[in-house]
Amino acid sequence: MTQGQSPFDESAPDADGDNGYYYLRLYVAGHTARSMAAMTNLRHVCETHLAGRYEIEVIDLVQNPRLAAGDQILAIPTLVRRLPTPLKRIIGDLSDTERVLVGLDIRRKADVP
Amino acid sequence: MPPEPATTAPSKSATGIAGFDEILLGGLPTARPTLICGAAGCGKTLFAITFLVNGATRFGESGVFMSFEERAEDLAANVASLGYDLDGLVEAGKLALDHVRVERSEIEETGQYDLEGLFVRLGYAVDSVGAKRVVLDTIESLFSGFSDTAVLRAELRRLFTWIKERGLTAIITGERGEGLLTRHGLEEYISDCVVLLDNRVIDQIMTRRLRVVKYRGSAHGTNEYPFLIDAAGISVLPVTSSGIDRPVSNEIVSTGIAGLDAMLRNGGLYRGSSILLSGVAGTGKTTIGSHFIDAACRRGERCMFFVFEEGAEEICRNVLSVGIDLRRWADAGLLRFEAARPSLYGLEMHLARMQRDVAEFQPSVVVVDPISAFRGPIAEVHATLLRMVDLLKSVGITGLFTSLRTTGSLHDGTDQALSSLMDSWIKLMDIEANGERNRVLYVIKSRGSSHSNQVREYRMTDSGIELIEPYIGPEGVLTGTARITQEAREQAAAERRQRDIEQRRRASERRQDALERQIAELSAALEAEHDEARALQLADAAHDAGLSRDRSAIAARRGGAE
Numbered sequence: 001m002t003q004g005q006s007p008f009d010e011s012a013p014d015a016d017g018d019n020g021y022y023y024l025r026l027y028v029a030g031h032t033a034r035s036m037a038a039m040t041n042l043r044h045v046c047e048t049h050l051a052g053r054y055e056i057e058v059i060d061l062v063q064n065p066r067l068a069a070g071d072q073i074l075a076i077p078t079l080v081r082r083l084p085t086p087l088k089r090i091i092g093d094l095s096d097t098e099r100v101l102v103g104l105d106i107r108r109k110a111d112v113p
Numbered sequence: 114m115p116p117e118p119a120t121t122a123p124s125k126s127a128t129g130i131a132g133f134d135e136i137l138l139g140g141l142p143t144a145r146p147t148l149i150c151g152a153a154g155c156g157k158t159l160f161a162i163t164f165l166v167n168g169a170t171r172f173g174e175s176g177v178f179m180s181f182e183e184r185a186e187d188l189a190a191n192v193a194s195l196g197y198d199l200d201g202l203v204e205a206g207k208l209a210l211d212h213v214r215v216e217r218s219e220i221e222e223t224g225q226y227d228l229e230g231l232f233v234r235l236g237y238a239v240d241s242v243g244a245k246r247v248v249l250d251t252i253e254s255l256f257s258g259f260s261d262t263a264v265l266r267a268e269l270r271r272l273f274t275w276i277k278e279r280g281l282t283a284i285i286t287g288e289r290g291e292g293l294l295t296r297h298g299l300e301e302y303i304s305d306c307v308v309l310l311d312n313r314v315i316d317q318i319m320t321r322r323l324r325v326v327k328y329r330g331s332a333h334g335t336n337e338y339p340f341l342i343d344a345a346g347i348s349v350l351p352v353t354s355s356g357i358d359r360p361v362s363n364e365i366v367s368t369g370i371a372g373l374d375a376m377l378r379n380g381g382l383y384r385g386s387s388i389l390l391s392g393v394a395g396t397g398k399t400t401i402g403s404h405f406i407d408a409a410c411r412r413g414e415r416c417m418f419f420v421f422e423e424g425a426e427e428i429c430r431n432v433l434s435v436g437i438d439l440r441r442w443a444d445a446g447l448l449r450f451e452a453a454r455p456s457l458y459g460l461e462m463h464l465a466r467m468q469r470d471v472a473e474f475q476p477s478v479v480v481v482d483p484i485s486a487f488r489g490p491i492a493e494v495h496a497t498l499l500r501m502v503d504l505l506k507s508v509g510i511t512g513l514f515t516s517l518r519t520t521g522s523l524h525d526g527t528d529q530a531l532s533s534l535m536d537s538w539i540k541l542m543d544i545e546a547n548g549e550r551n552r553v554l555y556v557i558k559s560r561g562s563s564h565s566n567q568v569r570e571y572r573m574t575d576s577g578i579e580l581i582e583p584y585i586g587p588e589g590v591l592t593g594t595a596r597i598t599q600e601a602r603e604q605a606a607a608e609r610r611q612r613d614i615e616q617r618r619r620a621s622e623r624r625q626d627a628l629e630r631q632i633a634e635l636s637a638a639l640e641a642e643h644d645e646a647r648a649l650q651l652a653d654a655a656h657d658a659g660l661s662r663d664r665s666a667i668a669a670r671r672g673g674a675e
Contacts, residue, residue, distance in 0.1 A: 029229040058324075061230060065237035068230050072214045075259070076229035091259075092224030103221030 022054040023083035027074045030062045034093050038082040041094035049106050125328045126282040129167025132349030136334035146273050146283040148303040150294045151310030155340055157286040161248040166197045168246045169207035175237040176246035177209045182253035185210040195346050197576040208240040228268040247283040256297050273302050305329045320459035339461030350465045354521050369408030376565035385509040387502045391516040392541025398515035401430040402480040405513050409478040410442040417476040421486040425450035436576040449474050455486040461496040483515040483599025502534045549595035601633030
């Protein structure tokens with residue numbers, strides 16, 4: 001499992017500013033089927049819609065329980081969009097692609113007729 | 114970890130909340146979740162916080178407070194007024210605070226999820242301080258954050274199981290819902306112990322109450338108990354829990370008024386008994402109460418004076434005018450005044466406050482002045498006073514209760530209802546006659562002791578209350594000026610009688626003297642008569658002898674010559 005590709009440094013990604021770059025954090029808890037599904041779904045969405053301008057950090061709360069409080073994590077899996085601001089939380093295994101796109105503001109609600 | 118009290122069935126964790134542990138017969142069930150529910154503002158969070166703070170400071174059990182509503186810093190500020198230093202406890206590693214923010218608008222649901230994050234956070238917080246106690250306040254907020262209630266319910270069930278498995282003693286709070294104990298039916302999942310808090314406003318006075326709805330595997334107090342939240346924290350009042358059987362004392366305590374003591378066969382009242390002092394306005398109820406306190410303080414006992422109509426300073430000044438100096442006892446720490454307006458709290462709040470103050474000060478004499486200040490439905494007032502009396506008796510405190518009667522009639526409804534609670538009942542009255550008002554008192558009853566049946570007049574003098582020797586005459590009991598004039602009248606009559614008798618005695622003596630003189634005179638006359646008689650007799654005899662001698666001389670001469 002991929003985890004903690006960058007150290008848990010809150011300020012680092014913010015330096016990038018808001019230039020269409022997506023910095024995402026996926027919180028999971030252990031190697032569950034649901035976690036794996038979420039990761040797969042996320043990569044698929046990102047590759048499809050955000051190729052080349054995204055970064056995913058996966059945090060396993062089983063190994064780093066301390067981090068759950070910081071991002072107000074309750075549900076697992078939770079995807080947090082750190083950038084662009086504002087911060088967004090998307091919960092669930094990300095199987096509903098339409099709602100993931102709305103949640104990440106990749107597809108505006110206006111796109112839906 | 115502290116040794117759990119070795120009870121039978123479920124072991125218990127004390128909350129350290131005065132009175133609450135008594136109702137729970139020890140505390141909340143250890144390693145079980147307890148539901149505390151109630152409407153907004155009835156003290157759920159405070160109960161929970163107190164449970165944790167006491168756990169950390171008194172029972173050596175660390176705790177975790179997971180708040181779903183208030184932020185940790187708000188929480189710390191809110192309970193700082195009660196003297197709880199949450200930040201200090203957090204720094205000392207005895208408490209962990211975690212604020213769980215649930216914001217529906219920020220959350221997009223995109224498929225299946227569970228609440229493992231909550232478990233992770235709770236587990237982490239528990240491990241970080243080695244917690245034995247956990248509070249989840251108010252976990253139902255989750256229902257507003259997640260749309261999939263089926264998942265939520267399953268997760269809550271799992272959470273409560275997890276709490277048991279981890280051996281955590283937990284308090285879960287919940288808002289009261291329509292027709293349910295909680296909005297989302299949490300009571301369905303937490304079945305070990307459910308406590309319901311309530312706050313009711315009757316006649317603009319709010320009273321907090323608490324009831325243990327259930328406690329699996331343990332007996333518990335079943336009534337609604339009032340509780341109090343003030344600067345000293347929470348106090349719950351299991352007042353009716355004590356039975357009638359209690360140790361009794363044969364010791365007699367003085368009322369502080371010599372004449373009144375004398376009216377009671379034992380020379381006073383039993384220690385630990387309850388005395389009702391009822392009377393109309395201005396009959397000196399407070400003064401007699403002050404006498405009682407003064408006497409106790411002189412014996413070196415601690416006294417508590419609950420006053421509901423005057424301030425402490427006012428009372429001190431007023432009774433000083435009859436020579437009772439309460440101020441010095443207060444200064445010496447033997448006497449404590451507790452003054453409050455009756456309308457400040459509901460009846461039960463007053464009771465709660467009194468119970469706490471009494472427990473704190475440990476007095477041996479308590480005076481409540483007056484109980485008639487308590488307004489409300491008669492049954493409720495009666496119940497409250499019963500508990501008040503009960504409370505004092507259970508710890509052997511002598512209680513004097515004054516009661517203002519609005520009518521001057523001998524028997525008034527309120528007193529009558531109260532009298533059965535009291536061991537002694539002294540009634541003060543005023544009698545209006547001949548343009549003046551006089552105060553009298555009598556002892557209606559005194560359990561375990563005979564007492565005078567007399568109605569006695571008393572006066573307030575510079576040196577306190579004085580009972581006056583009763584005037585009982587052919588015209589009945591008289592008081593005041595009538596008594597004085599009657600006494601004067603009687604005295605005059607007595608003097609007159611005395612003079613009369615003296616006169617007659619002297620007249621009689623004179624008559625006796627006269628008679629005696631007469632007797633003496635007659636005796637003298639008699640003696641003279643006797644003398645006369647004797648003289649006559651002698652003369653007679655001499656005459657006879659002379660005659661016979663003459664006759665014989667004549668005969669001899671005649672015979673010789675012829």
